[in-house]
Amino acid sequence: xxxxxxxxxxxxxxxAPPEVVFPYFTDPDRMRRWKGVEHKLxxxxxGTYRVDMDGQHVAHGEYLxxxxxxxxxxxxxxxxxxxLVPPGASTVEVTLTPDGDDTIVRLVHTGLPTEATGSxxxxxxxxxxxxxxxxxxxxxxxDPGPS
Amino acid sequence: xxxxxxAIAEPHRREILRLVADEELAAGEIAAHFDMSRPAVSQxxxxxxxxxxxxxxxxxTRIIYRARPEGLAELRQYLEDxxxxxxxxxxxxxxxxxxxxxxxxx
Numbered sequence: 001x002x003x004x005x006x007x008x009x010x011x012x013x014x015x016a017p018p019e020v021v022f023p024y025f026t027d028p029d030r031m032r033r034w035k036g037v038e039h040k041l042x043x044x045x046x047g048t049y050r051v052d053m054d055g056q057h058v059a060h061g062e063y064l065x066x067x068x069x070x071x072x073x074x075x076x077x078x079x080x081x082x083x084l085v086p087p088g089a090s091t092v093e094v095t096l097t098p099d100g101d102d103t104i105v106r107l108v109h110t111g112l113p114t115e116a117t118g119s120x121x122x123x124x125x126x127x128x129x130x131x132x133x134x135x136x137x138x139x140x141x142x143d144p145g146p147s
Numbered sequence: 148x149x150x151x152x153x154a155i156a157e158p159h160r161r162e163i164l165r166l167v168a169d170e171e172l173a174a175g176e177i178a179a180h181f182d183m184s185r186p187a188v189s190q191x192x193x194x195x196x197x198x199x200x201x202x203x204x205x206x207x208t209r210i211i212y213r214a215r216p217e218g219l220a221e222l223r224q225y226l227e228d229x230x231x232x233x234x235x236x237x238x239x240x241x242x243x244x245x246x247x248x249x250x251x252x253x
Contacts, residue, residue: 008227012234016241024237033240035233105237107230 008109018069018096018103025072025094049074060087070096076109151218154198159183160191164200164214173209 014021024030026043031051036059038052043066051059061075072094077087090109097104155161163177178188192212195201199218204211 008230010227010230010234012231012238014238014241016245020244021237021241024241030240030244033243034236105234107234109230 010107012105013099014103014105015101016103017101018098021096021103021105022069022072026066026068050079062088064091150198151200154194154200157191157194160195163188163191163195163212167201167212168214171211171213173206173211175209177212 024034026041028039028041031039031041036051036053037055040048040050042048043063045063045065047063047066049059049061049063053059058079059076060079061077064073064075066072074092075088076090076092079087093108093110095106097106155164159181162180166172166177166180174185174189174192177192178185181188183191192201192203196203196212200215201218202213202215
């Protein structure tokens, strides 16, 4: 795999302005509607977040940049001993770009831990093994939410 | 895809993939890295080949193994799906909020 392959990029169009979308990454009540079951968020540079995804797996990291409503960067990893993607291991950047009445949400996940094992292929194997556990091995389905 | 995920759930098999990620190794060379019996190693190799994560070729009397990049690309796709599923849920949540706001204004 080439070097640039350790990046995961995703983009989606949302029918709302960036001001409405942005808090979904920084406000616990809004994040709960799409990700995780328990949230502790301190959305300022240097502040940390802790998101319990499913009662077992906890994503943990630090906000690096919080520039509402257009840009957000945070480190990403899983809590626990021997995690292959420990907190701080990789970085997620989210940019919100207005397009008419919509927002283009772009998510770029970089710094995936391929270096640690000295091999891209092996790094991916480890990373994905961890994710397959964290993500339940497939589509997580809709969050039950607070209803 | 499920076969690949099941295959990498086993730590010995992840170790095997790491060994052959950058270089080809014969079955015996792979087995030398483990305390397992040769048949146990062979079984793991078979699972990895069937999951599409490992290529094997015969070289004279030896069978040589190497990680299969295409199989790893499929795993990579899985990770992309992980995030895209999250973003789709984000979109649904945001657009539901917009609908609610419009409803309240009426």
